[in-house]
Amino acid sequence: MPNLLTVLLILSMNMLSAQSNLTGTIKDDKNQDVAYANVLLLSSSDSTLIRGGVADDNGHFEINNVASGTYMLRVAMIGFLDQYSESFSLNGGTPTKDFGVITLKEDAVLMNAVEVVAKKPLFEQKIDRLVVNVANSITSSGTNALEVLERTPGVVVNHQSNTLSISGKSGVVVMINGRINYMPADAVVRLLAGMSSDNIEKIEVITTPPAGFDAEGNAGYINIVLKKSLDNGLNGSYGASVGYGKGEQLNGNLNFNYRQGKMNLYGDYSYSRDAAEQIFAFYRRIGLGGDILETDTRSVRDPGTNNHNARIGFDYQLDKKNVLGLLVDGYDTKWLMDAVNTSFVSRNGHLDTSILINNHELNQWKHIGGNLNFQHTFAEGHQLTFDGNILAYKDNNPTEYVNNYSDGEGNFLFSDESRAHKLTPINIKVGKLDYITGIGKKMKLETGVKGTISHFSNDVGVDYKKASEWVAEDTLTAKYDLNEKIFAGYASIETPLVAKVTLKAGLRYENTNSNLGSEEQPNIVDRQFGKWFPSVFLSRDFNENNSMNLAYSKRITRPTFDDMAPFIIFLDPSTFFSGNPALQPATSDNFKLGLRHKSILFSVEYSVEDSSIAQFQSSVIPGTNKELLFAENLKDTKTLNFTLTLPITPVKWWNMSYNIIGGTQQTRKYFDGKLTKFDFAGFGLFSTQTITLPSNFTFEATGYYGSGGLFGVVKIKGYGAINVGLQKKFGDNGGTLRVGYDDVFNTQKFSGISDLPEQNQYFRASLRFSQPTIKISFTQNFGNQKVKSIGEHRSGAEEERERVKQK
Structure with a gap:
């Protein structure tokens, strides 16, 4: 042998x-x-x-x-x-x-006689990521990044908690052009809702990132790649859209690129407004002192969201080996809501109290950031890259309540007024250095270091009006600060093992130092730890039509700042949000097998996450009918998913694309020392139908349905939508006109249930976050349209921006 x-x-x-x-x-x-x-x-x-x-x-x-x-x-x-x-x-x-x-x-x-149009499918499944080609979608025009994500296979947008998950896993890191967005999860969702899809080239969903990516985020990364032209001269596009669905929807966008010689200047701006009505319903049933208490609340919300997003960047090639880049970006997203809430409290089936709540809320996020990047090429295949960022965020979130109480027969009892405030400034500095070199003729080595220094402050409080004067509620008022430092280093190699077999293996180390406290309570959290994060990728090309790849990566989800700070936010007279300083980081082991036959792709993903962090979990304050919502650690979460991608072209003028997802999820949590198991099995179907018609018309229909999943111990019910659109292209750069109808059958309703019989508690909530909407959009290119080189722009995969979290 x-x-x-x-x-x-x-x-x-x-x-x-x-x-x-x-x-x-x-x-x-x-x-x-x-x-x-x-x-x-x-x-x-x-x-x-x-x-x-x-x-x-x-x-x-x-x-x-x-x-x-x-x-x-x-x-x-x-x-x-x-x-x-x-x-x-x-x-x-x-x-x-x-x-x-x-x-x-x-x-x-x-070049002179033919208009060249490169068509890509809406969804492309690549070896390490799912690509959504937003720029090619008719039904995506005039929408926003959040709506596109909601139609993406495996991605779930929780509209009640304003969080994202991938394949049933929380801990999603959002990047824009390869740079992490360091924002609270709620603010990230609002930012995506205000980002015009007409300024987006593509969205990448990466579930098993390599060692060069931060280990943060057990679910993986969502990378939003904005449009940037490779053509010489001045070129770009502008567009506008208008829609209505129980409230107006407006969008305007502009992007430009000027490339000449060694210089490249680029930028974009978008504005959006969404005033669609939202309806929120909540039901709670608990056992208290031998009685059954039921609270049934319905909220009719009249929100108005105005978003401004802008960026401008400059790249200059100093010489053949050196490139310098500068980027400034910012946004202002303002959410203003008036809501009328009705809440009915029953005892043993009989109405006891009703509350009419008038609620006025402002939530305004502002951000400005600066980036400096430098790239030096020593020789072919040897490259050094520096990337530095200074980021500043500020959130102002005041809320006012007027509560009118009546008895079970409708007789007015009394009224009270309260107000809450939350002011959150965040400052982050990030530095990153990467080096790529070849070893011999076949091996590639990547290595680098990164440092992130963050300061977070949260000033929250509640006031009650007593005898025409506002009096602070001390138990609900506090200011907390968090200082955090994360330093990391990594190395990875990529090499062919034998013919048609390639190995990429990496190891990353991250050291975290976090301190959370206030003047009254210093060192509430004082934590320092270091962890190793290995990753391995193996690919095998059997022939031109068949290939296989295997992947493994270890990842971490750290508690977000708002998750840990022990403040309490007043939502209504019986519902509160709270932080949890006892939260621990969650770590996961992620495995993936991918198979390809021609354009058909099949993948299996399995992950085991220890100490999973579940946000917005419900708990009743003992001896009361008051509910506390907070993040907590579960024992573990196991997820198994299967994905099948089927592109079909039955005839030349009809392109079909199907993504089919199925899987199971198991979550375990301790209740009063007893380990309780929650299981869920579900599926998802995502489809796009594109039909090319005469006279430069194109029809597109997209649909998706997900049967639900687990959000901690909350079971999410299934929902989906069908959207249709018609596009007309006018010759000689006359622009493109699109007409669309979203949510044709009015099925976009997000709902979930938490049933805990041993605790004698039952919770149910639903949110109708959008309405059937008709929209019209127009886009037009300008400048140099004679394409010198056509292809997909690939961003520089430098990272920076996302981790904090706001309720």
């Missing part, structure tokens, strides 16, 4: 040593880089396709692990004439063949 292993090892080494790598750079006849050109390796004898590749942003391409033989190269790009190389031979003595610069000539006929 040892001799056999030795022979196999020698044969494998000989096979590897007999393989070669091909490199080169593609430019046009004006010496400009041609990005994303197709590079095809053909057999010299019969022109059979052997391998293929795509040039990167700088026109550089690599085709690795090519066996010995005689070949020729074909380079193809829309708008250019195909370019063929002379025949060449490879053998073990030719480890790398460099083609230098390959020059493409424009196809004058095509």
Whole structure:
């Protein structure tokens, strides 16, 4: 047996040593880089396709692990004439063949006479992420980023708690252009609701990130990639939309890019307003002193949300090896709501008290951030990148209540007035340094360090009006500060093991130091810990049509600032939000198997999360009919998911896309020392139908349905929606007109139930967060529309921005 292993090892080494790598750079006849050109390796004898590749942003391409033989190269790009190389031979003595610069000539006929349109499916399942091509969707036009996410397979938007989850797992990190957004979860949801989809190129859902990503977020990452053109000169687009669904919806957006020589200036701005009516209902039943108390509340909300988002950036190529970039961005999102709430309290089936509550609330988030980035290329394949950010956020959240009490027969008893305030400034500094280099001819090493320093302050309080004077309620008033430092380092390698098998393995270390307290209560939380986070990815290409990949990563979800601070926020006379300083970090082990046959993809994901953090869990204050909502640690959560992606084209003019998800989830939690198990099995279906019609018309219908899931110990009921749209493109850059109808059957109602019979407690809540809406949108491009290089823009995957959390 040892001799056999030795022979196999020698044969494998000989096979590897007999393989070669091909490199080169593609430019046009004006010496400009041609990005994303197709590079095809053909057999010299019969022109059979052997391998293929795509040039990167700088026109550089690599085709690795090519066996010995005689070949020729074909380079193809829309708008250019195909370019063929002379025949060449490879053998073990030719480890790398460099083609230098390959020059493409424009196809004058095509460039002058044909409008080139690159069509992509709405959903693309890649080896490590799901890509939602927002720019190509008719029904997404005139909407916002949150609505697009809600229609994305595996993503659930909890409209009651304003949180996100992926595949049933909480702990989602949101990035914009590869930079983490450090905001409270509630504020992130509001930001996404105000971000125009017409400024978004694509959204990436990444469930098993590699070591170069922060370990934060057990569910993974959502990366929103904004539009940025690669064309020379001035170009961009503008658009506007108007809609109505029991309240007006308005959107306006502009993005531009000016690229000339070594300089690139880009920016965008969007405004949105959403005044759609919302209806919230809540029911609570508890046992108290031998009685059954029921509280039934209905809230009719008249909110108005106004969002302004803007960014401007500048990149400058100092020389061939150095690029400097600056970016400033900011937003102002203002949520103003008037609500009329009716609450009925019954004892043993008989109405005891009714409360009419008039509620006025303002929640305004403001942000400004600055970014400096620098990239130095030492040599081909050796690169150093620095990325620094200074971020400032501020939230102002005052609320006023007028409560009118009546007895069971409707007779007025009394009224009272109260008001609450919450002021939250956040300041964050982030620095990150990454280095990429090659080791030998085949191995790539990535390593880096990162530091994040945060200061968070939360000033909350409640006042009651007594005898025409406002008096502070001391038990509900406090100011807390949190200082946190997170330092990290990582290293990962990527290398071919044998022919068509690639390994990528990484290890990340993060050290966290957190201190939460107030003047009256210092060191409520004083915690320092360090953890290792390994990740492993293995891919196998069987042939051109079939491949497999395996992935494992260990991740962490730290308690958010508001989750830990022991303040109490007044919601209504019997409902409160509270922090939980006893919260511990949650860690998870995540596994994924992916299979591909042509364009059909199937994946299995399994995760085990210890000390899962569940937000907005209900608990009744002993001896009262008052409910406390707070975050708490569960014992653990186990999740198993299956995903099948099926693109179908029955005829040339009809494209179908189906994403089918099924799985199970199990959560365990201690109640009074007894471990209780909660199980759920469900499925989801996501479909897009695109039909090309004559005269530049296109019809699109999208639909989704999810059968529900677990949110801590709360069981979420199923819901979904069907949306339709019609698009008309006008020739000669006349713009694009779209008409859409969202939620055709009025089915978007989010609801959940928590049934705890052993505690004699039952909770039920629902929120109708949107209404059937008709919308009309128009977009138009401007500037240089003769495409020099067509392809998907790939963001620089530097991270920065998300972790805090607000109720």
